[in-house]
Amino acid sequence: MVGGRAAGIHRERTMMAPDNSRRNYAVLAVSIAVAAVFIYAGIDKIRDPLQFADSTAAFAILPAVFINLLALGLPPFEIACGVLLLGPRTRRVGALAVAGISVLFFTALASALLRGLTLDCGCFGVGAPSRPRMWLELALDAALFSGALFIYLRSITRLPARAP
Amino acid sequence: MTSTVSIVTPDSARLPQARGLGSQILRDLGGLVLLAIASLAAGLVMNRFSLSPLPIVYQAPEQRFDAELTTLVAAAPFKIAPAATVGLEEFRSAAGSKSALILDARPSVFFEQGHVPGALNLARDDFAHDYRDLAGVLQAAHDKPIIVYCSGGECHDSRLVANALLSLGFGNVSVFTGGWDAWSAGGLPASTGNGR
Numbered sequence: 001m002v003g004g005r006a007a008g009i010h011r012e013r014t015m016m017a018p019d020n021s022r023r024n025y026a027v028l029a030v031s032i033a034v035a036a037v038f039i040y041a042g043i044d045k046i047r048d049p050l051q052f053a054d055s056t057a058a059f060a061i062l063p064a065v066f067i068n069l070l071a072l073g074l075p076p077f078e079i080a081c082g083v084l085l086l087g088p089r090t091r092r093v094g095a096l097a098v099a100g101i102s103v104l105f106f107t108a109l110a111s112a113l114l115r116g117l118t119l120d121c122g123c124f125g126v127g128a129p130s131r132p133r134m135w136l137e138l139a140l141d142a143a144l145f146s147g148a149l150f151i152y153l154r155s156i157t158r159l160p161a162r163a164p
Numbered sequence: 165m166t167s168t169v170s171i172v173t174p175d176s177a178r179l180p181q182a183r184g185l186g187s188q189i190l191r192d193l194g195g196l197v198l199l200a201i202a203s204l205a206a207g208l209v210m211n212r213f214s215l216s217p218l219p220i221v222y223q224a225p226e227q228r229f230d231a232e233l234t235t236l237v238a239a240a241p242f243k244i245a246p247a248a249t250v251g252l253e254e255f256r257s258a259a260g261s262k263s264a265l266i267l268d269a270r271p272s273v274f275f276e277q278g279h280v281p282g283a284l285n286l287a288r289d290d291f292a293h294d295y296r297d298l299a300g301v302l303q304a305a306h307d308k309p310i311i312v313y314c315s316g317g318e319c320h321d322s323r324l325v326a327n328a329l330l331s332l333g334f335g336n337v338s339v340f341t342g343g344w345d346a347w348s349a350g351g352l353p354a355s356t357g358n359g360r
Contacts, residue, residue: 053222067222072207093195
């Protein structure tokens with residue numbers, strides 16, 4: 001049994017090595033893609049916080065006292081998320097932040113669509129209010145959440161086994 | 165190396181692993197909270213040194229517009245009857261014959277992408293600046309009909325600008341409610357650029 005298990009471990013190691021390498025490349029590729037989206041979105045919002053505040057107010061979710069705080073705090077947060085995703089040691093926190101913020105964006109957009117609102121979400125620069133664009137941005141939020149979850153789950157360190 | 169060994173770990177070793185995983189997730193959540201606080205602090209500092217800082221409490225476009233209008237007129241704005249409205253045919257005829265001054269109340273970025281030929285940009289979001297720029301044209305057209313439009317549908321910019329002009333003493337101001345959406349949906353001609 002012991003010999004059989006050891007042999008099994010050996011086979012597993014031999015077979016897993018190239019697979020793990022592929023997965024690491026996949027995590028890196030998804031991290032770069034998600035980071036690029038967040039850094040772009042953050043820079044775009046930081047240039048015109050008033051426009052983003054107006055877009056946020058159009059959702060009619062937050063009270064006035066929180067709207068400008070969100071408009072000022074979210075752009076640096078998005079840029080920081082993108083930068084954190086690019087570092088191997090900081091990737092997990094970046095991925096968790098992207099997953100969390102994507103859920104918030106998704107919920108806000110879905111709520112606006114369900115309430116029949118037509119608005120410009122301000123997610124990626126200024127644009128004319130449009131429901132098809134809102135649906136597109138909802139799908140993008142779902143994709144960003146999936147990407148962030150993939151990065152986070154693949155980046156969680158597995159602890160070494162202890163001898164019984 | 166160690167990652168594959170963990171797959172065949174006996175059940176007795178899984179509890180410490182789960183605890184380790186839990187503490188990792190807690191550490192990550194702590195990092196997330198710190199990131200949020202640092203981002204808000206960075207945003208507030210940048211706003212402090214910005215050329216046009218935002219107030220801490222949000223003001224709706226109507227409130228900002230009201231405040232901006234007081235820089236142009238001493239009287240309290242919007243204490244007047246709302247502007248009349250015109251339909252597409254009447255607007256098209258006025259624009260074609262140049263019998264009325266056509267004003268586009270949308271932000272300049274949209275105006276430059278496409279507007280009614282002959283229209284001038286008196287943007288709601290930069291009203292005081294645009295009004296001063298167009299002061300000569302507006303005074304020359306003081307007794308002429310003025311028609312204001314914005315995007316159409318649910319946009320309020322045209323009504324705000326029309327009522328501001330009525331407050332400023334212009335007597336014949338109306339709103340084309342169909343706006344740019346109705347004009348472009350009708351396949352009517354369009355101009356681009358800043359129109360000056």
